[in-house]
Amino acid sequence: MKEDMQRIISFSKRRGFIYPSSEIYGGLANAYDYGPLGVELMANIKELWWKTFVRSKPDIVGLDTSILMSPRVWEASGHTKSFADVMVDCRECQLRTRADHLIEDYLSSAKKEEKVEGKSTQELSEIISSHKIPCPNCGKHNWTEARMFNQLFETRIGILPESQSLAYLRGEIAQGMFVNFKNVTDSFRVINPNLEYGLPFGIAQSGKAFRNEITKGQLTFRTLEFNLAEIEYFFNPQVTDWRELFAFWKREIEHWTHNILKISQDHVRWRPQTEDERAHYSTHTEDMDYGFPFGMKETYALAYRTDYDLRNHMEKSGQDLRFEDPKTGEKITPHVLEPTFGLDRTLLALLSEHYEEGERNILHLPFSLAPFKVAVFPLMGNKPELIEKAREIFGQLSPFMSVAWDARGNVGKRYYAQDEIGTPLCVTVDYTTLEDGTVTVRNRDTAEQVRVHAANLRQTIDHMSLSL
Numbered sequence: 001m002k003e004d005m006q007r008i009i010s011f012s013k014r015r016g017f018i019y020p021s022s023e024i025y026g027g028l029a030n031a032y033d034y035g036p037l038g039v040e041l042m043a044n045i046k047e048l049w050w051k052t053f054v055r056s057k058p059d060i061v062g063l064d065t066s067i068l069m070s071p072r073v074w075e076a077s078g079h080t081k082s083f084a085d086v087m088v089d090c091r092e093c094q095l096r097t098r099a100d101h102l103i104e105d106y107l108s109s110a111k112k113e114e115k116v117e118g119k120s121t122q123e124l125s126e127i128i129s130s131h132k133i134p135c136p137n138c139g140k141h142n143w144t145e146a147r148m149f150n151q152l153f154e155t156r157i158g159i160l161p162e163s164q165s166l167a168y169l170r171g172e173i174a175q176g177m178f179v180n181f182k183n184v185t186d187s188f189r190v191i192n193p194n195l196e197y198g199l200p201f202g203i204a205q206s207g208k209a210f211r212n213e214i215t216k217g218q219l220t221f222r223t224l225e226f227n228l229a230e231i232e233y234f235f236n237p238q239v240t241d242w243r244e245l246f247a248f249w250k251r252e253i254e255h256w257t258h259n260i261l262k263i264s265q266d267h268v269r270w271r272p273q274t275e276d277e278r279a280h281y282s283t284h285t286e287d288m289d290y291g292f293p294f295g296m297k298e299t300y301a302l303a304y305r306t307d308y309d310l311r312n313h314m315e316k317s318g319q320d321l322r323f324e325d326p327k328t329g330e331k332i333t334p335h336v337l338e339p340t341f342g343l344d345r346t347l348l349a350l351l352s353e354h355y356e357e358g359e360r361n362i363l364h365l366p367f368s369l370a371p372f373k374v375a376v377f378p379l380m381g382n383k384p385e386l387i388e389k390a391r392e393i394f395g396q397l398s399p400f401m402s403v404a405w406d407a408r409g410n411v412g413k414r415y416y417a418q419d420e421i422g423t424p425l426c427v428t429v430d431y432t433t434l435e436d437g438t439v440t441v442r443n444r445d446t447a448e449q450v451r452v453h454a455a456n457l458r459q460t461i462d463h464m465s466l467s468l
Helices: 002-014 036-055 071-077 099-109 121-130 174-179 181-187 242-260 308-317 343-354 384-397 411-421 431-436 454-465
Strands: 018-020 032-034 060-063 084-089 096-098 147-150 153-157 165-169 201-210 225-235 268-272 284-292 295-306 335-342 374-378 403-405 425-429 438-443 449-453
Touching (some): 002 018, 032 036, 036 060, 036 201, 036 225, 036 242, 071 165, 071 174, 071 308, 084 121, 096 099, 099 121, 174 181, 174 225, 174 308, 225 242, 242 284, 242 295, 242 335, 268 295, 284 343, 374 384, 384 425, 384 454, 411 425, 431 438, 449 454
Parallel strands (some): 060 201, 374 403
Antiparallel strands (some): 018 032, 084 096, 084 147, 153 165, 201 225, 225 335, 268 284, 295 335, 425 438, 438 449
16 A cells, blocks of 8 residues: 555665665656665675575575676577567656556556556557546646667767777676576586486576666666576476476475565465566566565566577577586586566565554564664663673674664663664663673563573574574
């Protein structure tokens, strides 16, 4: 709902998770900056994803490929021709928007249904005209004809204008893994789940992608620049049934969503993409949608790309990208399953899922994702002996985890402030600490407090983190 989304937007800025980009100059549409807490949360998401899908899996290795690649990569992959949306412009106020989004929003508000996926530019123009759909900005009905708009960001490489060459900011991170397939297999012995050399195995990457598209302004849900994490999982279709592998990766995505991010099963759904909406490289794709305040929207996806990418890169580059089976010596072009994770959407889903307003505002983030794991307080901020002991404990913990420090105001307000930013545990140093070396540890979710010896603090935190 609109009110719930506004609540998330307000909270995100007030507490330093997400800021509008270039705000002092009026901002830049569809661009956002992560604040002190947002950057920590995003770093934790990336680290946890890498640990879950790369470091803990012997059959997956990682890459970090360049944002800029030869433009021939995007020609071979089909993006220069097929990576496009249909746009319309309002002649009155110059608003530019996606034709399908304009139609869907209008029909949804009018409680009407009409299928728009796969419609031609002419058909979309006719729908806008027949329904007399007004501009959401100025209210007039005076649209240009719908036309295709390529989403790839163009740039130029070179110092002198006359010698500059065309390049693109990558529109997806997958192509860097495909064009490095031979480099990986030639230089590194990737093992499969049976700890044997050979298929199936995966190559993973996490990084920035860029799409020059018109968005609907739902915070970081759809932006010009965004963080993706993907796996290209290569297999022999003569040996491995893609449907069984597809089911396996659906379970892996579900485990990540429900067991690690602690997102309720009731708030997500799997939705097969229709033939009209699937990407040009996909034979079968399913989206995992999450129930954001603005509706059920795609957060993750799983696509069966067949051998489309390797086959096209072999054809266009003239290089042999087949994989030689170490047992039979047979050369095959592997097929690919691709799990894709929108990391900015993950962060937005975590805020939507775990932020609760009430008598106490609480961000119920899992311990592993919380920007700060522990906060350390001196009971009184103007007592040197308490501050000295609290700083000592802060110094003991900070090499091992992210620790917040707060000595402002009364301790109750400090607890509430840490609750709202998701800090799972608070450690308070008081006068009893000076006598017997014990401190108070408070649980964010239950507000319960226990007294433990400072020497055992790390073990206590490790134990309590298991339930958070």
